[in-house]
Each structure stands twice: as structure tokens, then as C-alpha cells.
Amino acid sequence: MKHLLKMLDLSTEEIIDILNLADQLKYELKHGIPHPHLKGKTLGMIFQKASTRTRVSFETGMYQLGGYPLFLSSNDLQIGRGEPVQDTARVLSRYLSGIMIRTFEQKEVEDLAEYGSIPIINGLTDFCHPCQVLADLMTIREFKGSFDGLKMCFIGDGNNMANSLIVGCLKVGMSVSIACPDDYQPPKEILDFAKGYGDKFEMTNSPMQAAKGADVLITDVWASMGQEGEAEKRKKAFEGYQINDELMAQANEDAMVLHCLPAHREEEITEKVFEAHANEIFEEAENRLHAQKAVMVKLMA
Ligand code: CP
Ligand code: NVA
Numbered sequence: 001m002k003h004l005l006k007m008l009d010l011s012t013e014e015i016i017d018i019l020n021l022a023d024q025l026k027y028e029l030k031h032g033i034p035h036p037h038l039k040g041k042t043l044g045m046i047f048q049k050a051s052t053r054t055r056v057s058f059e060t061g062m063y064q065l066g067g068y069p070l071f072l073s074s075n076d077l078q079i080g081r082g083e084p085v086q087d088t089a090r091v092l093s094r095y096l097s098g099i100m101i102r103t104f105e106q107k108e109v110e111d112l113a114e115y116g117s118i119p120i121i122n123g124l125t126d127f128c129h130p131c132q133v134l135a136d137l138m139t140i141r142e143f144k145g146s147f148d149g150l151k152m153c154f155i156g157d158g159n160n161m162a163n164s165l166i167v168g169c170l171k172v173g174m175s176v177s178i179a180c181p182d183d184y185q186p187p188k189e190i191l192d193f194a195k196g197y198g199d200k201f202e203m204t205n206s207p208m209q210a211a212k213g214a215d216v217l218i219t220d221v222w223a224s225m226g227q228e229g230e231a232e233k234r235k236k237a238f239e240g241y242q243i244n245d246e247l248m249a250q251a252n253e254d255a256m257v258l259h260c261l262p263a264h265r266e267e268e269i270t271e272k273v274f275e276a277h278a279n280e281i282f283e284e285a286e287n288r289l290h291a292q293k294a295v296m297v298k299l300m301a
Contacts, residue, residue, distance in 0.1 A: 003113045003120045004295050006106070006128045007167040008193065015137065015171055022138050022287070022294035029064065029290070036066030037301045041097035043067060045123070048074040048103040049225045053261060054123045054131065057289040058100050065293055067097070067300075074103075089116030098300045104226055119299035121292075126160060126226065127187075132260045133164040134295065135287040137172060140216055142287070143256055143280060151175040153214035153251070155207050156241050156268050157234075158186035161220040161260055166190055170197045177202040179210035181237050207241055211250035218258045219243050219268040235267070243269040256280045 001014050010018075028035050043062045047055065055071065062069035074080040079088050085108050092099055093116040101109055101120065106127035113120040122130055137147075144150060152169040154162050158180045166186060169176045176194065178186070182205055185191070194201040204210050211217060222238040223231040243257060257269075257277035265271045274281065 001298055004130055004299065005109055005113055005120065005122050007130045007133055007164045007171065008189075010130075010171070012171045012173075015134070015168065018134055018291065018294045018298060019138050019141060021297060022134070022290040023142075025293045025297070026287070026290040035064070037297045038062065038065040038067035038097070041065075041067040041300055042095070043069045043296065043300070044072050044092055044096045044099045045069060046072045046074060046077065046079070046099060046101040046103070047123075048080075048101075049124070051102055051123070053285055053288050054100075054102060057292055058123070061289050061293040061296065065296060067296075070096070085111045086115040088112070089114075093117040098296065121295060121299065124160060126224070128164045128167075129160045129260065130164050130168075131288065131292050131295065132161065133168040134291040135284055136165065136218070136258055136260070137168055138287045138291050139258060139280065139284040140174075140256070142283065144215065147172045147174050150215040151177065151213055152216045152218065153210050154178040154180075155210065155217065155219045155243055155247070156180060156184075156238060157220055157222060157224065158184050158190075159220065159224055161218070162186050163190045165218060166194050166201070170194060170200060174216075175200045175202075177204070177210040177212075177214065179204050179207040179241065181205060181241065184237065207247055208250055211247050214251040214255055216256050216258060217243055217247070217251055220260060221262070221264055222267055238268070241268065243273050245270070245272065248273060258284050261285055 059069040089112045098119040100123045102123035104126050106125045109122045152174050163186050222234045259281050
């Protein structure tokens with residue numbers, strides 16, 4: 001494993017290896033056992049979109065690993081003024097040990113990896129959010145003990161989160177059902193991948209149908225970063241695509257609920273369901289730190 005660009009690139013074994021290391025790093029942190037695996041290393045963090053969790057967890061994680069994180073806002077970099085990503089990649093490779101990037105196009109992340117010579121980590125694109133899904137898988141395994149026989153149900157936009165969840169959950173052996181409006185289905189690349197898993201994958205436009213027998217329910221905002229201009233149109237399109245009590249009644253009694261955050265209460269999830277599952281959702285947010293530290297150790301140590 002040279003980069004973390006998308007879940008499609010990872011084997012099941014690589015995913016499980018990252019999760020195991022993440023569990024170990026979490027244990028060590030909680031027990032005051034230092035783990036300076038990245039002493040003397042630097043991570044550049046390029047942000048073309050806002051972030052709370054990704055920025056703070058990478059920055060803190062790098063510090064805990066003995067390394068040094070640099071926050072690089074695209075507003076201040078020449079990349080924001082049109083310097084090609086190919087050149088940025090070749091220059092930054094001479095200063096840094098790794099780059100985490102949050103941007104719009106997946107191609108930009110793939111180009112950084114192609115032209116640079118250091119590990120690239122995708123901190124979210126319009127196509128996928130692998131760091132989040134590694135943390136989600138870590139949280140599911142932590143609460144449920146294993147992935148065996150579990151069904152993950154995603155309700156909402158067939159966008160970055162849905163894409164990575166479909167791939168990640170299928171790769172670790174879970175069944176996946178997703179409910180999204182017809183015009184907001186995941187891209188062909190993801191659906192083609194999922195079809196290879198036969199009846200372990202189901203897509204419908206009925207949230208109630210998708211939630212039947214689910215062990216984990218997950219949703220995401222109706223309008224992602226960069227789609228703010230379509231917010232009103234999306235509100236209409238996604239009406240009913242909400243995790244609420246009625247939907248929870250279709251799922252297994254001990255079903256857990258996850259949300260990558262930020263959440264829009266009373267849109268994709270009700271306040272009541274959110275608060276009833278806040279322990280799971282905030283453990284998930286914490287696990288971003290541990291999962292990403294594991295990724296950095298695998299790629300940069
Ligand atoms: N879930 C997530 O990536 O959060 P941020 O946008 O705050 O980084
Ligand atoms: N789909 C959301 C995820 C945020 C972490 C977005 O792209 O804004």
C-alpha cells in the first residue's frame with residue numbers, strides 16, 4: 001500500500017490490517033504508551049474545503065506519532081492560483097514525508113500520487129471519503145465485535161460517503177443496502193463493483209425497504225460541500241430519506257446509527273435518533289484519529 005486514494009484500491013487484508021493497528025494505537029493512547037512511529041516526519045495537509053474533524057484529527061494524530069503537521073490552505077498555496085497539481089506534487093515531495101489532501105475532484109488526488117514521490121492520503125473528494133469509512137468500520141467492529149453477518153444500510157445521497165461505505169462494507173464481508181432517490185444514485189464505477197457481490201448488495205428508492213433487518217444505519221447530509229447552491233432543490237428530492245423512529249423500527253432492535261458529521265438535524269436524521277445514538281456517533285468521530293494514525297504509520301513509517 002503506497003497511498004490511500006480510495007477504498008476500491010485496498011484489499012480486504014489491507015483494510016483489516018489498518019483496523020487492527022488502529023485498535024492498538026487507540027489502546028496505547030488510552031494507556032499512556034507513547035508511539036512515536038513518525039518521529040522526524042512531516043505531513044502537509046492541503047484543504048480546498050472546510051473541515052473540523054479531518055483537520056484536527058490529522059494534526060493531532062501526527063503530533064502524537066512524533067511528527068510535524070503543516071496546515072496548507074489552498075487560499076494561500078499557488079495551487080489556488082492555478083499552479084498545476086503535477087508541479088505542486090513534485091515540489092512538495094522534496095520537502096514533506098506525506099500529503100493529506102481534501103479537494104473536489106478525485107483526479108487531483110490521483111494526479112498528486114502519480115506525479116509526486118511521497119504517500120498521498122485522500123481526506124475527502126466529491127467521489128469518496130476513505131478515511132471516514134475506515135473509522136466507521138473500526139467503530140462497527142468495536143460495537144458489534146465482528147463484521148460477520150452484519151447488514152449496513154445507507155439512506156440518502158449516492159455521493160462520497162455512500163460510495164466509500166458500499167465498497168468498504170462489502171470488502172469486509174457485510175451486506176449492504178442503500179436507499180437513494182433515482183437521480184442521486186452512486187456512479188457506475190461503484191454500482192459495477194457492488195454488482196459483483198450478488199445479493200449481498202441491494203439498491204432501492206424505498207428507505208423502509210432498505211432498512212429492513214439492518215444492523216448499522218448510516219446517512220449523510222443532503223447537500224455536500226460545493227452543492228450549497230442546490231440546497232433547496234435537494235431538500236425536495238431527499239424528503240423522506242431520513243433516519244427517524246419509523247425507519248429504526250424496520251431495523252434490528254440493537255441496530256447502531258453512524259453519521260460522518262456535520263449533521264443536519266431534522267433533515268437526514270431526527271434529533272431524537274441522533275441523540276439516542278450519540279455515543280456511537282461520537283466514538284466514530286474519535287475513531288477518525290486512531291484510524292488515520294494507523295494509515296499514516298502504514299504509509300509513512
Ligand atoms: N466527517 C468529516 O470529514 O468531518 P470534517 O468535514 O469536519 O472534516
Ligand atoms: N458528503 C459530505 C461529507 C462531509 C464529511 C460532504 O462532502 O460535504
